[in-house]
Amino acid sequence: MSKDIDNEKGFSKAGINYYPGHMARARREIEEDCKKVDMIIEVLDARIPMASRNPILNEIIGTKPRLLVLNKSDLADEVENQKWIAYYNKRGQEALLTDSNTGKGIQDVVKKASEMMKNKIEKEQSRGKIGASIKAMIVGIPNVGKSTLINKIAGKQTAETGNKPGVTRKNQWIRLADTLQLLDTPGVLWPKLDNELYAKHLAYIGTIKDEVLDREELAVDLVKELLKINEKLLYQRYKIAEDFSYDMPYELLEEIGRKRGCIVKGNEVDYTRTANILLDEFRSGKIGRITLETILSEGAKNDGE
């Protein structure tokens, strides 16, 4: 096997590879875990509510109650956040916004989960069961903030977190008082292979390990997309003159490099450094709050499932 293939996630420098074995195993594991829980909390990235969805979760979990949590809502556009929630609610799908770093929206998750499980709890209590509790499994793509969300709900650092994909290695139950138990799971990347745009979106936000990506190519693509979504934010962040003219998006990346002093000998722009700056600043929200997938841009008929 070629050494630049990230076997675990199924991505390679050449593009995206599909490992049926990986998918089949992940699917089996979720199916097994699903039997042990009352409900599923699917954590999405609010910047990419479509690409971050698990495309086969419906098939796997059947009618088991599911709560969608759009995490990292602090990095996504506020208006688009509200539009997505309205969109899900209209379709009878429970959905909430959270920022797990600050804890915004976290209590709503607990409240909503209890509400969704009200009947089950009442039934158990009427049968005399003491301390009836809800068991919920947290699923989602790598690095979306599953463990951070759990820690915030728990009010303590119970699950390991980190600013890179693949931090949680195995399932772990986190017991929160008597009423709620959460199952933290390792992020699974459900390859949306048929959709190159989704794959790029996953790469922009840092779901895919950087070592397996061509960051310069990715940065040029991100420039192209940001120009379409909100040109102004890009110009403002990098102090690009309004009348700066260019033929190709890579020339804009070059200008960003110049503005940031990423120059090597011969007055050439250091593209690698520039690409790193752009991607890092996008990921941390420094360019602004940006939603890459809006309902309008993709059409309401496809919500990412």
Ligand SMILES: Nc1nc2c(ncn2[C@@H]2O[C@H](COP(=O)(O)OP(=O)(O)OP(=O)(O)O)[C@@H](O)[C@H]2O)c(=O)[nH]1
């Ligand atoms: N801005 C922002 N960052 C967040 C939020 N939630 C989590 N993060 C950050 O995202 C990174 C990943 O968080 P984790 O909780 O480790 O993600 P995970 O989904 O458990 O990742 P895996 O275990 O790799 O699947 C960390 O650096 C967190 O601080 C959020 O709501 N907003």
Ligand SMILES: [Mg+2]
């Ligand atoms: Mg984790």
